[in-house]
Amino acid sequence: MKSYWMVSDDTGSRLELRDVDTPQPGPGQVLVKMHAASLNRGEFIHGHGLHAAGSAKAAGMEGAGEIVQLGEGVTGWKAGDRVMGRCPGAFSQYALMDVRETMPVPARLTLEEAASIPLTFLVTHDLLVLQGQLQAGQWLLVNGVSSGVGVASLQMAKVLGAKVIGTSGSQAKLDQLQALGLDVGICTRAPDFHDAVMQATEGKGANLAVNTVGGTVFAESLRSLAFQGRMGIVGYVDGTLTAPIDLETLHAKRLVVFGVSNKLRTPAQRADGIAKFAAQILPAFADGRIQPMIDRAFEFDAMPQAKAHMESNQHTGKIVLRIG
Template sequence: MQTWWMDVNGDSAVLQLREGPQPQPGPGQLLVRVHAAGLNRGEFITGHGLHASPGARAIGFEAAGEVVAAGAGVTGWQPGQRVMGRCPAAFATYAVMDVREAMAVPQRLSWEQAAAIPVVYQVAYDLLLLHGRVAASDWVLVNGVSSGVGVASLQVAKAFGAKVIGTSGAADKLARLREQGLDVALCTREPDFHDAVMQATGGAGVNMVVNNVGGSVFAEEIRCLAFEGKLGMVGYVDGTLKAPIDIEALHARRLILFGVSNKMRTPEQRAADVPGFVRDLMPAVADGRITPLVDRAFPFEQLEAAREHMRADRHLGKIVLASSAG
């Protein structure tokens, strides 16, 4: 079978399509025939994060496909069932998925839409519901709203009745996100949005911030938070890994700052959130309140082109790698 690898050496990251044996499911695992797999920006960042150390590894975080076989101890899954979930080495013909991460694909979703769910929507769930406790009528600020996590955060917030302010440097993307329910669109990549946020919220500030951008906007986000507001740190595409913290504001306004990252979590910790995600969020996907926004599906052989599409920041929502058999 075919699997995509990435060989990292310093700032160089070379993609390689390799032939290899089909994996076999171990205890507690499903063997999945992959029909589509989602791209995630963090996977292609070198020098820190997922690829801080050099070397080659099979890549891909999430997949949707058909169950081929189940390992020892697995119940409730049969060959041919549609499944999606986070799994390693997902850019492949076949992949092995931890059954604790496996979720049934709603009938209304295509393979490409299903592959767009496992990572970014579970991140949005972690951010907004588990930690953020976002409620109806809350204000949410999403910096980098046109990213995969940004769009998912917008959709999840709107599904639960919140109002959303989004920033992006692309006016055309913001215009399209109004169709997804974006209440206030701010066309900027700079830390200059405080006054507009305060005007939109009647001077109160926002109850929740989703930071997809990094340290360059962190201080401005702190200024935008309401009393007992929360800030969730997701990514740092700006490459700025440090930022000042206004300790007086943190103390006086009882702010909560937290990070959402899967890298340092154990498989058990990652799996622990899946039942809540299925219970709390998947009904909104199944009934159409949330529909994953797929920017473009590239053929399996064109991962390099898909990566360049992401690097050029041309996309809105998720980029997907689709199997020719999908």
């Protein structure tokens, strides 16, 4: 089968299209004929920690398709079922999914739309619900709201009944996101949004901030938080991995800063939130309250162009690779 691999060395990372054997499902796994997979920026950033120098592994982190074979002990699924999930090697014609990570594709969604859900929205669920404890009526601040996680955060927050402030360097993208319920859009890439956040929240600040950008906006996001506010760190596309911390503000406001990453989690830990996500959020996809936003879909052999499109920062929402 055809499979894209990420090859890393001391100078950078590159994609290679390889011919490899079709994997066979082990206990607790399903083999999926992949129809679509989504790009995630962190996988393509050299030094982001997802690929060690001198390593090579199948690329792709989430996708959707049809089950073709069940591993030992797998029940509740059958060949032909439409499924989506986080899975290593998603940019391949066939990939293995841990059955604990496998979710049914809602009937109203295409497999391309489904491919944009698993990793991004599970991360967002961790950010907003499991750790962020966002409640109805509270304010959410999203740095980089037009990114995949940013758009997912906006959509999920509206389902939860929260109000959303988003930052972006593009006014056109902010205007586009108003249709999804963006309450306040701040056109900036600089750490200069504190006053606008305070004005929107009547001087109280945001209850939760989602930082998809990195260290350049950390301090500004921290001081934009309300009493007992929380900030989740999910990426650092700015390449800035350090930031000053105002300990007095952190102390006085009883703030919480947390990270969202699966890098060091066990398979059981990664699967722990799946049932809660399926119960709380998946129905919103089934009834249309959340509609995946796909910026553009590329054919399988156009993977380099898809990667270049992501790196151009011109997209809003997810970029999808068609495989089937």
